[in-house]
Amino acid sequence: MIKRLFDWLKQPLGLIAVGIGFLAVFSVAAYGLSTTQKAPEQPIQFPHKTHIAFGIQCLYCHPGAAKGPAAGIPSQAKCWACHQQIAKTETSELLAPLKEAVESGTPIQWVPVAQVPDFVHFNHRAHIAAGKNCEECHGDMSKVTIAENPQVFNMGFCLNCHIKSAGEDQAKLNKLADCGTCHY
Ligand code: HEC
Ligand code: HEC
Numbered sequence: 001m002i003k004r005l006f007d008w009l010k011q012p013l014g015l016i017a018v019g020i021g022f023l024a025v026f027s028v029a030a031y032g033l034s035t036t037q038k039a040p041e042q043p044i045q046f047p048h049k050t051h052i053a054f055g056i057q058c059l060y061c062h063p064g065a066a067k068g069p070a071a072g073i074p075s076q077a078k079c080w081a082c083h084q085q086i087a088k089t090e091t092s093e094l095l096a097p098l099k100e101a102v103e104s105g106t107p108i109q110w111v112p113v114a115q116v117p118d119f120v121h122f123n124h125r126a127h128i129a130a131g132k133n134c135e136e137c138h139g140d141m142s143k144v145t146i147a148e149n150p151q152v153f154n155m156g157f158c159l160n161c162h163i164k165s166a167g168e169d170q171a172k173l174n175k176l177a178d179c180g181t182c183h184y
């Protein structure tokens with residue numbers, strides 16, 4: 001019975017059924033996601049705006065973006081290396097949780113905002129190597145106080161740019177639009 005089901009699932013009609021099942025489940029998930037696209041309550045009200053205006057580069061705090069799949073979030077040791085030299089750190093209420101985390105050695109639990117579902121394969125490095133800017137996907141962070149995700153990372157968002165980037169190059173288009181490039 002199970003084997004017959006799997007055989008059927010491998011037929012074109014079965015594949016379509018799986019696709020529709022997938023769509024139904026994930027449209028609900030995507031709806032849930034889109035209604036929560038706003039800045040979450042973070043353990044520290046970290047202002048991107050202030051730090052970018054101070055001249056700190058994205059890659060100083062998120063160096064993983066140039067090296068691998070994940071951009072990464074800076075450790076509190078990295079925050080502290082700079083903040084222990086800043087007078088305001090002693091008195092700012094906004095910085096009290098940072099001081100506390102460093103003194104007690106408990107890692108800060110940031111709430112993720114920019115995410116794709118587990119069944120999607122994304123790699124920062126390939127995009128940075130191809131000359132894409134952070135801003136194309138994350139918006140202008142120099143205007144952001146608490147990070148929120150201005151883009152919903154749906155399939156159209158990825159595919160539109162992939163098709164545009166491939167241009168007339170058919171081999172590149174085949175690769176960048178192939179389901180297996182983003183889904184295993
Ligand atoms: C001084 C360090 C610092 C700098 C500089 C910085 N960031 Fe961040 N970034 C953080 C921290 C800490 C978080 C986690 C807190 C949050 O989400 O608000 C974060 C979160 C993010 C997120 C949300 C990630 C997630 O899902 O939680 C994005 C996107 C992001 N940064 C992009 C950028 C870009 C683009 C730049 C440059 C224009 C930049 N950052 C510069 C420290 C920094
Ligand atoms: C390279 C230096 C540098 C690093 C690294 C850095 N900051 Fe800052 N941060 C600053 C400066 C400069 C200010 C502005 C201070 C002022 O207004 O006098 C600031 C301001 C802040 C404020 C606002 C304070 C207030 O009262 O307005 C918070 C919160 C903050 N930083 C948290 C963090 C956290 C968390 C990290 C690590 C993820 C971090 N910072 C990393 C330099 C840095």
Ligand code: HEC
Nearest residue numbers: 058062065070071072114115116122127132133134137153
């Ligand atoms: C082509 C689009 C694209 C570009 C360009 C891009 N990102 Fe991302 N970023 C994403 C996607 C998609 C995610 C969600 C990844 C996931 O869930 O695995 C993400 C996640 C993040 C996160 C969350 C934490 C993590 O470890 O991934 C941070 C921080 C971040 N990006 C920073 C940056 C910075 C800084 C740059 C520029 C140097 C950048 N991104 C360029 C699409 C992009």
Ligand code: HEC
Nearest residue numbers: 120121122123126130132136153157158161162165181182
């Ligand atoms: C702003 C344009 C842009 C957006 C948006 C974008 N991509 Fe890409 N993507 C590219 C380019 C350009 C390449 C590199 C093509 C090359 O290798 O020449 C690429 C390559 C890739 C690769 C192949 C990586 C490798 O290791 O060869 C994957 C996987 C991928 N993108 C996934 C995604 C996903 C998932 C999203 C959406 C969350 C996305 N991309 C959004 C432009 C984009």
Ligand code: HEC
Nearest residue numbers: 022023026030120153154155158159162176177178179182
């Ligand atoms: C450039 C990357 C990329 C390519 C190529 C791609 N997808 Fe996706 N796909 C995504 C992303 C990102 C999502 C997550 C959408 C969300 O969270 O709303 C997704 C979601 C899905 C879903 C879940 C339904 C939904 O909309 O949420 C299905 C089913 C799916 N893709 C099938 C396919 C098939 C079949 C192909 C080939 C024709 C394909 N994908 C090619 C990036 C891609």
